[in-house]
Amino acid sequence: MGSLFKPKMPPLPPVQPLPEPPKAEVSQEEKDRIAAEQAAIERKRKGRKSTILTSPLGIEDEAETEKKTLLGS
Numbered sequence: 001m002g003s004l005f006k007p008k009m010p011p012l013p014p015v016q017p018l019p020e021p022p023k024a025e026v027s028q029e030e031k032d033r034i035a036a037e038q039a040a041i042e043r044k045r046k047g048r049k050s051t052i053l054t055s056p057l058g059i060e061d062e063a064e065t066e067k068k069t070l071l072g073s
Helices: 028-049
Strands: none
Touching: none
């Protein structure tokens, strides 16, 4: 009885093929500009990594818990 009241699904439309992407020639100047931008992005990314002093596990060095005194040992 449940199948009596279910609406029938209409057939799906046929799939259209994707259009061809335009073939644009990139000039050498444009290629140089893109390469310079990518190099700048890589430099900035490396610059940030050098400022991180801890690992994902935290600081692995021993903490200095003793303070030096001026008057003796």
